[in-house]
Amino acid sequence: MDATPIGLNADFGYVILVTISAIIMSWKVGYQVVSARKKFNVQYPKMYSEDDRFNCYQRAHQNTLEVFPIYLVLQIFSGIYAPRFSAVCGLIFVLGRLVYAAGYQSGDPKKRLYGTFAYIGIGGMFVCSVVFALELLQIMKW
Amino acid sequence: MDATPIGLNADFGYVILVTISAIIMSWKVGYQVVSARKKFNVQYPKMYSEDDRFNCYQRAHQNTLEVFPIYLVLQIFSGIYAPRFSAVCGLIFVLGRLVYAAGYQSGDPKKRLYGTFAYIGIGGMFVCSVVFALELLQIMKW
Amino acid sequence: MDATPIGLNADFGYVILVTISAIIMSWKVGYQVVSARKKFNVQYPKMYSEDDRFNCYQRAHQNTLEVFPIYLVLQIFSGIYAPRFSAVCGLIFVLGRLVYAAGYQSGDPKKRLYGTFAYIGIGGMFVCSVVFALELLQIMKW
Numbered sequence: 001m002d003a004t005p006i007g008l009n010a011d012f013g014y015v016i017l018v019t020i021s022a023i024i025m026s027w028k029v030g031y032q033v034v035s036a037r038k039k040f041n042v043q044y045p046k047m048y049s050e051d052d053r054f055n056c057y058q059r060a061h062q063n064t065l066e067v068f069p070i071y072l073v074l075q076i077f078s079g080i081y082a083p084r085f086s087a088v089c090g091l092i093f094v095l096g097r098l099v100y101a102a103g104y105q106s107g108d109p110k111k112r113l114y115g116t117f118a119y120i121g122i123g124g125m126f127v128c129s130v131v132f133a134l135e136l137l138q139i140m141k142w
Numbered sequence: 143m144d145a146t147p148i149g150l151n152a153d154f155g156y157v158i159l160v161t162i163s164a165i166i167m168s169w170k171v172g173y174q175v176v177s178a179r180k181k182f183n184v185q186y187p188k189m190y191s192e193d194d195r196f197n198c199y200q201r202a203h204q205n206t207l208e209v210f211p212i213y214l215v216l217q218i219f220s221g222i223y224a225p226r227f228s229a230v231c232g233l234i235f236v237l238g239r240l241v242y243a244a245g246y247q248s249g250d251p252k253k254r255l256y257g258t259f260a261y262i263g264i265g266g267m268f269v270c271s272v273v274f275a276l277e278l279l280q281i282m283k284w
Numbered sequence: 285m286d287a288t289p290i291g292l293n294a295d296f297g298y299v300i301l302v303t304i305s306a307i308i309m310s311w312k313v314g315y316q317v318v319s320a321r322k323k324f325n326v327q328y329p330k331m332y333s334e335d336d337r338f339n340c341y342q343r344a345h346q347n348t349l350e351v352f353p354i355y356l357v358l359q360i361f362s363g364i365y366a367p368r369f370s371a372v373c374g375l376i377f378v379l380g381r382l383v384y385a386a387g388y389q390s391g392d393p394k395k396r397l398y399g400t401f402a403y404i405g406i407g408g409m410f411v412c413s414v415v416f417a418l419e420l421l422q423i424m425k426w
Contacts, residue, residue, distance in 0.1 A: 008364075008420070010420050010421060010422065011420075011421075012417075012420055013416075013417040013418065013419075013420030013421035013423075014417075014421070016361055016413055016414075016416060016417035016420070017414070017417045019357060019361070019413075020410070020413060020414060020417070023354050023357075023358075023410075026354065030350075043393075044343070044393035044394075045336055045339040045340045045342070045343040045388070045393050046332075046336075046339070047189075047331075047332055047339070047343065047346075048188075048189055048190075048332075052187055052188075055187040055188070055189070056187045058187070059186070059187040059189065062189075065350050065353075066172075066207050068353045068354075069207075069210045069211045069214055069353045070165050070168065070210075072214075072353055072356075072357045073161060073165075073214050073218075074165075076218075076357070076360075077158055077161070080150075104187070109185075109186035109187050110186075126162070126165075129158055129161075129162060130158070130159070130162060132155075132158060133154075133155040133156075133158035133159045133162070134155065135155075136150070136152050136153075136154055136155030136158070137152060137153075137155035137156070138152065139155075189331075190330075190331055190332075194329055194330075197329040197330070197331070198329045200329070201328070201329040201331065204331075208314075208349050211349075211352045211353045211356055212307050212310065212352075214356075215303060215307075215356050215360075216307075218360075219300055219303070222292075246329070251327075251328035251329050268304070268307075271300055271303075271304060272300075272301070272304060274297075274300060275296075275297040275298075275300035275301045275304070276297065277297075278292070278294050278295075278296055278297030278300070279294060279295075279297035279298070280294065281297075
């Protein structure tokens, strides 16, 4: 292989730890759905309820899951290239999603938007991944 | 570690760029759900509506999300091994999913099947990942 | 880059093969939803039915998808560090999820809990990923 070996920098450890914190965040938001099932008496396998207060808990979790794969791959790509920057972006994402979930769970769906700043983290990792790609392809050079 | 260092080839840049295009594709299909919420007047946190025309938009997006993690990991594994081939497969996937979404959003669920060719891309990346594994384990040798 | 090159060990082949088996498991559980649509006569784009026996099939698949991205990233991180251990954990996960799905599909949601041992695999990969991170950051040293 005509490879330019790209090693994993020691700082990639930060990237892994932030990813772990994101997983814990998703479990927290998921556990809140389990609690809400008891509170609003929604039995398995029902996914949604007539009661929109329950649905707000369910959607907070589901939306977290919807964005999770995109977060993960951007975290990995940007983390190989610029691990410290990537880790900070990942942390912004995790905090933003906690605020998003708390806002949604208030029962007023609009309040979820307070967590929109999670996308600053996503945006940073997105741009960083593109720069990584362009540098690999030697289209860009710092 | 008794490692055979596998470097990331410069061509891995193509893999990252195709992955980025897949993320943009998923955002496009997701944004179309937001638009459909307005068009068919479906409020948050309702996920599905009595109106199946809205549900077609919602399912087009949800099904994209369902296949996304599988796509991502196959893209990464096959991309380390054969980045150019993997990138072409990824592109077929992205195009197939755009056709799938457009077909579903037509309101006739059967039309989503026009995008089935996305699985040619998935299949290529799947086989490529298996070959990579077998070669790493020295079960197969080219 | 001040990189400590971390090569992919040849044993990473096992990690890829187990990941492939997890993908096949998710397709199997997904295909069972397609069959259940016919059996219980639930048309696209309806996601859930009035009949909770169908919903059990749907939820078995959806829950598999919910945990999948977390599984994948832990499999990759732990697989780079300790490929054989990671592969065994991945296998426990796959088996646990097959039992989970079969239990859920029985129509009695409580029986899904027989597959809880999948989390032994997740737990192993989780701890292994954290150890990898701490070692990269030289906080821990074996």
